[in-house]
Amino acid sequence: MKEFTAFCQSLKDIIDNHPQLDIEGARKIVQQINEFLYTTHPDIGTIEKFGSKFDYFSDFHKFWHKYHKEILNCEIDEYICEKVADALHSIFIQTNGKAFTSIYDTCGLSDEDVCRVRFLTANQDFRGSRSFSFLADVFECDNAIFDENDILADPEDFLKKIDVGALSQNDKRLKYATNIAQFLLTHKCTPYELIEKYNRDIYALRNDLIACNAGYGNKKADMFVRDMVVLGIWQNVTGFERINVASDVNTIKVALRTGIIRTAIPLVSSFLDVFCYQYEYIDEMNAAAWRRVWEIWTKKYPQESISSPCLMDYFVYNVVGRQFCKESLVFFACPNGHVFKWHSSRNTTCQVCYKQGIRRVPASIVRKCMPCEDEEGFIAIQNTEYVRALPSGQKLTECPFTAICNDKKHLRPPKSISIMGQTGWQSAYANKGEGGGGLMA
Numbered sequence: 001m002k003e004f005t006a007f008c009q010s011l012k013d014i015i016d017n018h019p020q021l022d023i024e025g026a027r028k029i030v031q032q033i034n035e036f037l038y039t040t041h042p043d044i045g046t047i048e049k050f051g052s053k054f055d056y057f058s059d060f061h062k063f064w065h066k067y068h069k070e071i072l073n074c075e076i077d078e079y080i081c082e083k084v085a086d087a088l089h090s091i092f093i094q095t096n097g098k099a100f101t102s103i104y105d106t107c108g109l110s111d112e113d114v115c116r117v118r119f120l121t122a123n124q125d126f127r128g129s130r131s132f133s134f135l136a137d138v139f140e141c142d143n144a145i146f147d148e149n150d151i152l153a154d155p156e157d158f159l160k161k162i163d164v165g166a167l168s169q170n171d172k173r174l175k176y177a178t179n180i181a182q183f184l185l186t187h188k189c190t191p192y193e194l195i196e197k198y199n200r201d202i203y204a205l206r207n208d209l210i211a212c213n214a215g216y217g218n219k220k221a222d223m224f225v226r227d228m229v230v231l232g233i234w235q236n237v238t239g240f241e242r243i244n245v246a247s248d249v250n251t252i253k254v255a256l257r258t259g260i261i262r263t264a265i266p267l268v269s270s271f272l273d274v275f276c277y278q279y280e281y282i283d284e285m286n287a288a289a290w291r292r293v294w295e296i297w298t299k300k301y302p303q304e305s306i307s308s309p310c311l312m313d314y315f316v317y318n319v320v321g322r323q324f325c326k327e328s329l330v331f332f333a334c335p336n337g338h339v340f341k342w343h344s345s346r347n348t349t350c351q352v353c354y355k356q357g358i359r360r361v362p363a364s365i366v367r368k369c370m371p372c373e374d375e376e377g378f379i380a381i382q383n384t385e386y387v388r389a390l391p392s393g394q395k396l397t398e399c400p401f402t403a404i405c406n407d408k409k410h411l412r413p414p415k416s417i418s419i420m421g422q423t424g425w426q427s428a429y430a431n432k433g434e435g436g437g438g439l440m441a
Helices: 002-017 023-038 059-072 078-094 111-121 132-141 148-153 155-161 170-187 202-211 218-230 249-258 274-300 309-324 351-355 402-408
Strands: 046-049 052-055 329-333 339-342 364-369
Touching: 002 023, 002 059, 023 059, 059 274, 078 249, 078 274, 078 309, 078 402, 111 132, 111 170, 111 218, 148 155, 148 170, 155 170, 202 218, 218 274, 218 309, 249 274, 249 309, 249 402, 274 309, 339 351
Parallel strands: none
Antiparallel strands: 046 052, 329 339, 329 364
């Protein structure tokens, strides 16, 4: 705490000496803020990460590392966890449990091939069209691309052929591709046979995937093993109940807004969260909170609840997080004075005029809000991908957590800046008195 105390005192001294805060005082304050937040010095000390030692990034980094948990003070709210469990119970009843299953198109691949494709690619970040169907097509065209020996020999060629070679942080991707191929070669088996190597203990396998430094963090490892079980590729496993809801920005967003986790202050910007201490802490608490929801649900409704917290993931992440809990209700106005609400910001036509037979009248966006913030939010909810696919008797008209969130609706999840890589904290160091440094685009 002494570094933080000294920093605050330095600002106070400057303000005391410049009561009108002239440009000279402002200049000194900016220098002090920059030095405290973003510069290092020879005596600052080190922190261990990824099995290596790094200098602290700044005096603030040293302070944040030690006190971030005390400052944020994230807690799980048992009362709200029960309310969320009751809401999930209602969804289970309304949809006959189908809300907690996801349809996964395996594109005609065998179990062994699905496992291979997913195992060797789930550790990479994909964007745009690089879906499983795309990867399945790549596999069907040339399955040798997914041979672990070939990947180890030329990981760059593998990344290029699965169409991620041009994406960001390629140095990390190469390491992840190499390490996951080496993981298979070390175990001397196919991905499909891995579960036998671990005596069908899915949790033990999950932990080793995370530990092998191949890009399998908690989220990706949990999602991979979950999919292998849900698809029936790995059966008669143990430890499945220990797999958590995959923690990401969407499940964290829902946890914050419902209030199953709460913090003493709103989360800080990723620019302050040097080396992602806040992100890791909230990620851990988020997984624990959703597990608590699952435990309460299981105890209160033992005849219907699901066998693992991770099976809540599809509904919490994809349905609520991605489809319901966003500004999807759009207010439009047209030159004829009509104001109306619509479910898509891509609309360009006045729908009121159109219904009256007046064509080609333009409409412009006035504002957007989340469905839970307006009495006609059902307009957006009923047009989500999830609700459109439901049978007529199971249609939802509002988010099941609407009455729970209340004044927390706009809380935002944490963001992460990579530690390693060309655009990470590792390349952003600056020495006190030298200037410069910082993150790069």
